[in-house]
Amino acid sequence: MFKELRNKFLILNLVIISVTMIMAFTAIYLMTYNNVNRDINGELRKISEFNRKPMETPKDLPHPPERSISFTINTDNNGNVESFDSIFEIEKDFYEKAKTLALNKNKENGRFKLEDNYWAFMIRPSFYGNKITFLDITSRQGILTNLIYTFLIVALAMLIVIFLISRFFANKSIKPIKEAFERQKQFIADASHELKTPLAVINTNVDVLLGSGEDTIKNQSKWLYYIKSEVERMTNLTKDLLYLTNVDYSEVSLIFSSFNLSEALENVILTMEGVIFESNILLDYHMDSNLIMMGNNEQIRQVIMILLDNALKYTEPKGKVEVVLRRNHNHSLLSIKNSGKGIAEEDINKIFDRFYRIDKSRSRNSGGYGLGLAIARAIVEQHGGSIYAKSVLNESTTFTVELPLIN
Structure with a gap:
């Protein structure tokens, strides 16, 4: 094609x-x-x-x-x-x-x-x-007569050169289209696969309930809870997919206002203190105060939550997570570093792709669909910023977010 x-x-x-x-x-x-x-x-x-x-x-x-x-x-x-x-x-x-x-x-x-x-x-x-x-x-x-021959020779030479140049640029022009088409195919396949699992769980639990028709709802409530859990997961997946689709077509309109990025980061850390403590992980954070930016406070908090949650998932017990927020001229630099296995070089550029997971089994058990980092990147880019990752195998992984400030 x-x-x-x-x-x-x-x-x-x-x-x-x-x-x-x-x-x-x-x-x-x-x-x-x-x-x-x-x-x-x-x-x-x-x-x-x-x-x-x-x-x-x-x-x-x-x-x-x-x-x-x-x-x-x-x-x-x-x-x-x-x-x-x-x-x-x-x-x-x-x-x-x-x-x-x-x-x-x-x-x-x-x-x-x-x-x-x-x-x-x-x-x-x-x-x-x-x-x-x-x-x-x-x-x-x-x-x-010579003018006609000259035109013919020049035209032939130009057509050959133009053909080669056009072919080069045609291949370059079609490459992103081909990549987008392949990503779309992969996206549909991954989404279908992710929806297939909870649907199978729901169907199995419904069969169990139907097979226990004479039993009370109280005795069979665990199957209902399983169904409810899978429905919630499917709801979250659908919501994330809808958000990413709207981002692709520039249909997401955010309300921007000035807010304190330092306070937003501190609030997210406070809400996750319990999870960090239960995971037996050491959290070390440093931040510059009163960094004011223009954007959507809830969306930026979501980015911080995604990155911090991702760091906790891939940090071994008794490991360490470092969060640093500092000013760099008229931009803020937020880095979240976690100790652990790290990310291989061939995977580092793919981790922001939708449904991409390095450890698929672990991500599924953790409840993730591989959409978190894709959503984080979409939000950061909507705010005129950038996000990237660096990793050292068997040592650490660092995610860095750069966002513009207004003061």
């Missing part, structure tokens, strides 16, 4: 460029042709009008100071040669051939080829009959 799309793009691009080149080259050729034709006609007029008095022999005629090869023939009304004039020695048979070709055109102006040379002529009435002026235009005709 993508190969066909690329080929269509290439063909369309080459057709547009070919038509443009044909139009441009045609315009250049027509302008050059008109200029050459105007120059030829002007020179023919000069030669024809140089001597209006009829004369009998060539040696009595004065000669115009022209660089081109030219000659004139005076004929009677029947087309017979009366006299001719040329500064070059030309056989009389040549005059006869030139006169015949000119008169056969039945036009006052025209061109013909005679003995490998191109000639232009102009016929004017004279006292005895007609005065025909001839001008050698072989060099001018050569210019026009």
